[in-house]
Amino acid sequence: MASETQQMETEISALFSEAVEWRRSLHRHPQSGWLEFYATGFVAKKLESWGYQVLLGDKIIDPHSRLFLPAPETMDEAYGNALSAGIDEQYIRPAKGGLTGVVGIIQGKQPGPVIAYRFDIDSLEITETNNPELAANKEGFVSCYRGYAHMCGHDANTATGLLLAKYLSQRVDSLCGTVKLIFQPDEERLSGAKSMVAAGVVDDVDYLMAGHIAATMAETGAVAFHVSNMLSVSRSEITFHGASAHSTGRPDLGKNAILGACSAALNLHTIARHGNGLSVVHVGKITGGDSWNNVADRASLWIEVRAASSDIDAYLQRRVQQVLEGAAESYDLHVESRLVVSSEAGHNSPELIELGKRAIDGLSCVTAVPTAQVNASEDFVAMANIVRRRGGQAMYMLHGSPVGGGLHSDSLEIDEKVIRNAAVTYAAIYEALTKFTI
Numbered sequence: 535m536a537s538e539t540q541q542m543e544t545e546i547s548a549l550f551s552e553a554v555e556w557r558r559s560l561h562r563h564p565q566s567g568w569l570e571f572y573a574t575g576f577v578a579k580k581l582e583s584w585g586y587q588v589l590l591g592d593k594i595i596d597p598h599s600r601l602f603l604p605a606p607e608t609m610d611e612a613y614g615n616a617l618s619a620g621i622d623e624q625y626i627r628p629a630k631g632g633l634t635g636v637v638g639i640i641q642g643k644q645p646g647p648v649i650a651y652r653f654d655i656d657s658l659e660i661t662e663t664n665n666p667e668l669a670a671n672k673e674g675f676v677s678c679y680r681g682y683a684h685m686c687g688h689d690a691n692t693a694t695g696l697l698l699a700k701y702l703s704q705r706v707d708s709l710c711g712t713v714k715l716i717f718q719p720d721e722e723r724l725s726g727a728k729s730m731v732a733a734g735v736v737d738d739v740d741y742l743m744a745g746h747i748a749a750t751m752a753e754t755g756a757v758a759f760h761v762s763n764m765l766s767v768s769r770s771e772i773t774f775h776g777a778s779a780h781s782t783g784r785p786d787l788g789k790n791a792i793l794g795a796c797s798a799a800l801n802l803h804t805i806a807r808h809g810n811g812l813s814v815v816h817v818g819k820i821t822g823g824d825s826w827n828n829v830a831d832r833a834s835l836w837i838e839v840r841a842a843s844s845d846i847d848a849y850l851q852r853r854v855q856q857v858l859e860g861a862a863e864s865y866d867l868h869v870e871s872r873l874v875v876s877s878e879a880g881h882n883s884p885e886l887i888e889l890g891k892r893a894i895d896g897l898s899c900v901t902a903v904p905t906a907q908v909n910a911s912e913d914f915v916a917m918a919n920i921v922r923r924r925g926g927q928a929m930y931m932l933h934g935s936p937v938g939g940g941l942h943s944d945s946l947e948i949d950e951k952v953i954r955n956a957a958v959t960y961a962a963i964y965e966a967l968t969k970f971t972i
Contacts, residue, residue, distance in 0.1 A: 591628025646711025788829025
């Protein structure tokens with residue numbers, strides 16, 4: 535088994551330089567949620583050329599489950615940008631109108647399980663730095679779309695998926711069961727996975743894996759299978775309704791919604807954190823009023839609640855509601871809450887954690903660490919929890935790399951060897967799943 539694993543590592547390493555070029559092409563052409571036409575076409579063409587069945591458009595995306603759709607003119611511009619960058623239109627025509635993403639399927643010659651891997655393809659809406667000392671500027675792969683940049687590493691995740699895809703396609707005669715590679719749009723805003731789940735993408739999956747560059751695991755080659763703090767998240771828009779009046783003529787007739795919103799914002803940040811795990815309440819935006827001399831009859835907050843477990847989430851939701859109602863009562867206002875998007879807390883299947891550790895034994899490029907924390911929410915959980923509820927297993931891994939500048943900064947830099955290391959890890963897990971009983 536050790537010699538087979540080492541051979542696999544050698545074969546994937548031989549493809550690494552090509553994967554770096556893929557990553558850099560994707561880095562140059564970043565597009566955010568439901569605009570990822572470049573990545574969709576780039577991935578789909580390669581998968582088809584390697585013998586995969588390629589699914590696109592409404593075959594993998596439920597249009598009604600998408601959130602935060604860009605304006606039609608923004609979609610048209612992004613579509614045109616992808617064509618101008620050399621993407622073949624046959625691979626993105628099914629995605630027109632914001633049905634981005636790709637699923638590639640390859641059938642083995644032998645019976646076996648359905649093993650799926652998910653890779654996120656969207657960028658952030660951020661402008662990449664022009665610092666000439668950073669690799670993207672030095673070597674000419676900086677984002678060419680102002681206001682969009684791959685500052686969360688999804689370009690590397692997509693390149694990892696392609697590297698795994700090419701390796702598996704070269705040994706199709708020895709594959710067992712079905713491999714499904716899921717290139718998911720709109721991870722950052724948490725509606726991509728739900729839209730794919732609603733379209734049935736993971737209905738037949740027995741084992742589901744995904745991963746991400748770790749924010750706090752700077753050693754290249756480290757990999758964590760046992761991860762914690764994969765947080766639930768709920769994002770809500772809170773609106774306080776009051777009554778308008780002149781600010782000096784008859785202020786007593788007014789009910790100032792801004793005062794209620796400001797009181798709530800302050801008090802939400804004083805909610806005691808839970809002792810049994812990470813808990814976060816954050817006010818990200820506040821708006822209200824329309825003039826210098828009017829008592830504001832309306833004000834809104836954007837609130838995010840994150841928790842390490844359902845019990846902690848229930849505690850936070852209860853306290854948030856108390857704070858909102860208290861602020862409304864104090865200023866004689868009416869308050870309403872609208873849940874915009876949510877995701878459950880996640881965890882890894884214990885059997886896969888142990889299998890992952892066994893699978894990479896004997897590899898030279900990766901080493902398991904005992905545990906690591908995500909400390910964020912992850913759209914993957916929507917897929918993972920469906921797979922588990924249907925009797926399957928799922929695991930989200932963290933991959934070590936220095937992260938110069940930090941994730942979600944304008945100057946993220948990574949060690950590109952993380953692409954090879956993650957692909958080797960996924961391939962080793964595939965081998966283990968088709969050879970071991972768990």
